[in-house]
Amino acid sequence: xxxxxxxxxxxxxxxxxxxxxxxxxxxxxxxxxxxxxxxxxxxxxxxxxxxxxxxxxxxxxxxxxxxxxxxxxxxxxxxxxxxxxxxxxxxxxxxxxxxxxxxxxxxxxxxxxxxxxxxxxxxxxxxxxxxxxxxxxxxxxxxxxxxxxxxxxxxxxxxxxxxxxxxxxxxxxxxxxxxxxxxxxxxxxxxxxxxxxxxxxxxxxxxxxxxxxxxxxxxxxxxxxxxxxxxxxxxxxxxxxxxxxxxxxxxxxxxxxxxxxxxxxxxxxxxxxxxxxxxxxxxxxxxxxxxxxxxxxxxxxxxxxxxxxxxxxxxxxxxxxxxxxxxxxxxx
Amino acid sequence: xxxxxxxxxxxxxxxxxxxxxxxxxxxxxxxxxxxxxxxxxxxxxxxxxxxxxxxxxxxxxxxxxxxxxxxxxxxxxxxxxxxxxxxxxxxxxxxxxxxxxxxxxxxxxxxxxxxxxxxxxxxxxxxxxxxxxxxxxxxxxxxxxxxxxxxxxxxxxxxxxxxxxxxxxxxxxxxxxxxxxxxxxxxxxxxxxxxxxxxxxxxxxxxxxxxxxxxxxxxxxxxxxxxxxxxxxxxxxxxxxxxxxxxxxxxxxxxxxxxxxxxxxxxxxxxxxxxxxxxxxxxxxxxxxxxxxxxxxxxxxxxxxxxxxxxxxxxxxxxxxxxxxxxxxxxx
Numbered sequence: 096x097x098x099x100x101x102x103x104x105x106x107x108x109x110x111x112x113x114x115x116x117x118x119x120x121x122x123x124x125x126x127x128x129x130x131x132x133x134x135x136x137x138x139x140x141x142x143x144x145x146x147x148x149x150x151x152x153x154x155x156x157x158x159x160x161x162x163x164x165x166x167x168x169x170x171x172x173x174x175x176x177x178x179x180x181x182x183x184x185x186x187x188x189x190x191x192x193x194x195x196x197x198x199x200x201x202x203x204x205x206x207x208x209x210x211x212x213x214x215x216x217x218x219x220x221x222x223x224x225x226x227x228x229x230x231x232x233x234x235x236x237x238x239x240x241x242x243x244x245x246x247x248x249x250x251x252x253x254x255x256x257x258x259x260x261x262x263x264x265x266x267x268x269x270x271x272x273x274x275x276x277x278x279x280x281x282x283x284x285x286x287x288x289x290x291x292x293x294x295x296x297x298x299x300x301x302x303x304x305x306x307x308x309x310x311x312x313x314x315x316x317x318x319x320x321x322x323x324x325x326x327x328x329x330x331x332x333x334x335x336x337x338x339x340x341x342x343x344x345x346x347x348x349x350x351x352x353x354x355x356x357x358x359x360x361x362x363x364x365x366x367x368x369x370x371x372x373x374x375x376x377x378x379x380x381x382x383x384x385x386x387x388x389x390x391x392x393x394x395x396x397x398x399x400x401x402x403x404x405x406x407x408x409x410x411x412x413x414x415x416x417x418x419x420x421x422x423x424x425x426x427x
Numbered sequence: 428x429x430x431x432x433x434x435x436x437x438x439x440x441x442x443x444x445x446x447x448x449x450x451x452x453x454x455x456x457x458x459x460x461x462x463x464x465x466x467x468x469x470x471x472x473x474x475x476x477x478x479x480x481x482x483x484x485x486x487x488x489x490x491x492x493x494x495x496x497x498x499x500x501x502x503x504x505x506x507x508x509x510x511x512x513x514x515x516x517x518x519x520x521x522x523x524x525x526x527x528x529x530x531x532x533x534x535x536x537x538x539x540x541x542x543x544x545x546x547x548x549x550x551x552x553x554x555x556x557x558x559x560x561x562x563x564x565x566x567x568x569x570x571x572x573x574x575x576x577x578x579x580x581x582x583x584x585x586x587x588x589x590x591x592x593x594x595x596x597x598x599x600x601x602x603x604x605x606x607x608x609x610x611x612x613x614x615x616x617x618x619x620x621x622x623x624x625x626x627x628x629x630x631x632x633x634x635x636x637x638x639x640x641x642x643x644x645x646x647x648x649x650x651x652x653x654x655x656x657x658x659x660x661x662x663x664x665x666x667x668x669x670x671x672x673x674x675x676x677x678x679x680x681x682x683x684x685x686x687x688x689x690x691x692x693x694x695x696x697x698x699x700x701x702x703x704x705x706x707x708x709x710x711x712x713x714x715x716x717x718x719x720x721x722x723x724x725x726x727x728x729x730x731x732x733x734x735x736x737x738x739x740x741x742x743x744x745x746x747x748x749x750x751x752x753x754x755x756x757x758x759x
């Protein structure tokens with residue numbers, strides 16, 4: 096008998112095929128590959144083909160927009176939003192619109208075209224997290240922006256148009272609907288229970304253990320109880336933190352959990368395309384007791400997202416208990 | 428300058444690239460094709476390979492589960508939910524679950540392996556709508572069910588596992604989250620305005636005209652003001668109707684608009700994969716003044732759904748005004 100399970104945060108129900116769940120090898124997607132040889136605008140030496148850099152990690156002996164960097168951030172060459180201008184909120188009859196003001200930036204995670212976030216040195220993963228944090232801190236100062244969405248598309252099938260490993264961020268003058276709903280849902284739970292719902296989830300998962308993938312001193316990776324897609328993985332700070340932040344000025348513990356999850360996924364799912372999104376509190380309520388920042392990581396294994404995002408109804412052929420076990424047992 | 432637009436029903440904002448919007452030919456997806464020759468369980472003569480039929484349109488001289496039908500409905504061979512059993516709602520610590528009780532059915536729309544909903548005779552499209560309606564009416568009698576989700580996945584990339592033209596339905600013991608939110612949002616608007624929000628949208632669109640794709644006496648096809656994906660199309664009854672229903676006992680007017688939209692899409696987007704979903708009122712509030720049933724049709728043109736459904740934030744490279752114009756001007 097399949098199970099209907101409710102996600103306690105979103106309130107959405109999903110169907111979980113608990114009996115003959117699909118195993119990792121049942122998902123046949125072509126592995127994400129990186130090839131040397133072609134021209135890549137993200138490779139060192141080609142800085143002149145991209146917009147001018149916003150920040151970079153590079154020795155002080157090197158020049159801006161030249162090779163020598165280990166990480167580089169610049170505006171997206173084809174931005175979804177524009178950085179200059181006023182919001183100009185207005186109506187169009189019963190409809191509402193505003194200017195598409197915002198920032199759309201690209202974080203080139205490594206100069207090495209062949210490395211991925213799973214295969215680069217751990218220190219480089221830490222640097223990627225530092226870059227996220229620094230850009231977030233900088234964009235927060237612009238009073239037009241209410242939220243920064245930090246995400247990564249890995250592989251063509253997950254929306255990456257270039258194979259050189261990179262993340263993106265979009266600074267927005269609005270809080271996206273799903274973020275608003277998630278934060279509001281957590282606040283309602285807090286009003287009722289006087290506890291953070293994610294803290295409650297973490298406590299129950301740590302006691303139970305069967306959906307825990309990995310944990311270290313600071314962070315935990317779990318397969319959520321009602322995952323929308325097979326092998327969906329959440330990475331959360333074990334102690335309550337409402338906003339993406341380096342505790343004790345270090346991202347090493349988070350980088351460890353994130354990279355391990357990516358290595359495990361690569362191992363059991365043959366280097367799948369994936370998306371991850373950083374879920375953090377909106378700027379106007381960054382420090383709070385009710386929302387718990389986290390990363391949601393989803394390998395892109397199936398093609399049915401069209402129907403699913405149109406209906407809000409998900410069918411997941413792999414129980415999270417099995418997904419977590421496969422992830423835990425992956426030899427990395 | 429791109430535009431941020433708010434969907435008045437969902438409240439979600441999307442980014443619309445209003446300046447250099449992508450034209451239909453900018454979306455290069457392989458056309459959906461149907462090939463003769465291979466074994467197809469949905470073709471006449473192979474009825475023995477599928478579960479026994481629930482209903483069929485067939486001459487009374489023919490036997491159940493044999494050839495001769497023009498439309499056939501049967502349980503999905505690999506159902507996401509099971510039809511027999513009790514719901515058995517229960518908790519698992521802080522989590523909620525119930526048995527995966529429901530119906531999962533397949534509507535084979537035509538005996539001809541090579542036809543699509545766009546190319547079959549108009550009368551056959553009407554029959555498909557009648558089949559939806561009859562199954563909906565039948566499943567409503569089962570008190571365990573609260574909603575029936577009727578949808579079509581066309582083409583492998585949109586989630587169709589078999590190429591023979593078919594639709595599906597899933598009867599659910601819960602109302603899906605997005606349906607609940609949409610209905611609630613319409614009810615709130617009604618409480619405020621004492622008008623149906625979709626009726627207001629239709630009135631404004633008919634006056635304005637630039638997002639109207641086609642209309643006949645009963646129905647209208649529009650490109651919504653804040654579409655989540657390029658060439659998203661909504662088909663709505665022009666007069667307020669809260670539930671999917673054949674007015675004057677006829678689906679001919681609806682079949683006309685639906686098939687025309689599919690033909691237009693096939694023409695300008697080269698037979699793209701697509702999904703459509705019937706949005707109708709939940710069983711417990713079928714007749715109401717606030718919700719307006721409709722069809723949401725989305726060609727599957729891009730690969731970025733993973734990030735988008737994870738964030739609830741959509742970037743649409745084609746303004747709906749241009750999409751509607753291309754659709755209107757398609758030579759079909």
